[in-house]
Amino acid sequence: MEEIISMSHGNGGKKTSRLIDNIILPSFNNRELNILGDGALLNVSGSIAFSTDSFVIYPYFFPGGDIGKLSVCGTVNDLLMCGSVPKYLSLSLIIEEGFKIEDLKKIIDSISKTAKRANIKIVTGDTKVVDRGHGHGIYVNTAGIGERIEGIDLGRHRIEKGDKVIVSGSVGNHGVSILCARENLLEGNIISDCAPLNEVVNAALDFGQAIKILRDPTRGGVATTLNEFVENSSFSIELFEDKIPVDLNVKTACDLLGLDPLYSANEGKVLIVASADEADNIVNVLRKNEFSKDAEIIGEVVDYMPSKVILKSSFGGRRILDKLSHDILPRIC
């Protein structure tokens, strides 16, 4: 087997078959994938959630993960946010000519491990090779299918005055980690939070109708996602600055680099809007899980002005947090 990817690995002929049979399939030992022709045949019951994401992150290996882990977590988390149980994943690779096969193996291995952890099956896929200079090592697309959980109704329409805003843990880690990895800053001591959120979301959904909406604050960060919750609505969200968990090293890096953790991407966090009467119970339950041990109530839904996210400082000052409008970070996801 060669050591790097060449154009003929993407021509659909013998070398493509060999790449798929020797490098990709062995990691995904499941019946559906091995018999695949152009697609997988699957059984699902009732209604489903369907989501997709392309991952173009660079560097593709970073502290706390890699593009493979990220591409599984990203789609798994999106399916969870819809109130569904993630079941099936497609995997499509766009590999740049010259990419090391050793790195491809590591990424495939990471995809396989993360999929197992997230209890989702990779059932269909595609591999393309692009000429050198027309990629950035590897781009990965995943699309996923989840089975909707009955009796769950999530969405902006359920947000009401008095509801609490919960975050499952410290914010900004992924974005700051990638920036530091890319620029060789801070020696890799900021770790991406990249993680599948199955247990965290399941724990939250046990509270049934008390959960109004779920969303993972990825690109654009917490500030942008919360803006999407209240956009064109009669409500605003007031955030309590001193309640927002930010890891000390993330805070230090942000201070140093002039960044704002509220606009930095997260890949293993969830924002929850929940009924006021259950909010404390939800936080207490979340804190029992390793991926949400720092859960906090960070804000509440108010109606004294429409469609804004307002940050209330510990001194009582208020400022409006807009959606991300310019690039505070180089592209990271």
Add this chain to the structure above:
Amino acid sequence: MEEIISMSHGNGGKKTSRLIDNIILPSFNNRELNILGDGALLNVSGSIAFSTDSFVIYPYFFPGGDIGKLSVCGTVNDLLMCGSVPKYLSLSLIIEEGFKIEDLKKIIDSISKTAKRANIKIVTGDTKVVDRGHGHGIYVNTAGIGERIEGIDLGRHRIEKGDKVIVSGSVGNHGVSILCARENLLEGNIISDCAPLNEVVNAALDFGQAIKILRDPTRGGVATTLNEFVENSSFSIELFEDKIPVDLNVKTACDLLGLDPLYSANEGKVLIVASADEADNIVNVLRKNEFSKDAEIIGEVVDYMPSKVILKSSFGGRRILDKLSHDILPRIC
């Protein structure tokens, strides 16, 4: 609105929202997409087919189509080949910084038109921007969900001695068209066959159990796909060279350029293995459809040797057609 894509169109903030709201959503006027959060909620019944493909074709506009049309047809056709009715499509764009927004609009428009024609709904999507020099204008990924047609059993396991091999029309057009477009040869007079095959496949599937397997011979061409039909089986496929439809201009271009249309990609053709007793009837029905008017029986399943594709010339000579093993064309899909 700016005229070209900049990095901040991909940051997940205001400019991303504006791009999606102004350029992408208006073309896909469907309820599921407009209310989407991170995924779409869909109703499906029974068992489904699931398929994905990334499209990295260059040039992204070519005679007979563009990357948008291709990305819909590719996944629609894969779903059809599984014996399913295409229902829902995801759309993920990886756009290179500097891409013209005018071109993006054309591609989106083409995606929308092709999806309507193929009766599939675009229900969820994603947009990423990569730095200049790390893409090739635009890459598109689609993943699709189809509802399986009951009572249809397609697959290699159903192939038997005596079965006929049918192709729905002339072979090699897409691959040769792209090569000519890329190299500025033959003034665009070879048109890609890129098309959704819904009607063609539906007409074939009306023959029920007589249809053994369906496959669209894309990358690697007819020779590679037929090899996949008989790989590790006790059967071979004998092809009748003088029955294989090849358009005169494709033949001329292939002669000129030293190419073989049997290894050139198709994007609007289907290979069908069918019971001998129904093969003529199938061809007669297919010929009534505009996308399969040149359908022919081009070969049959034999058992005098295992696992080969054998080309029988008009003079009675025989040669073995292997899978595509080296690049006869620059990468085209």
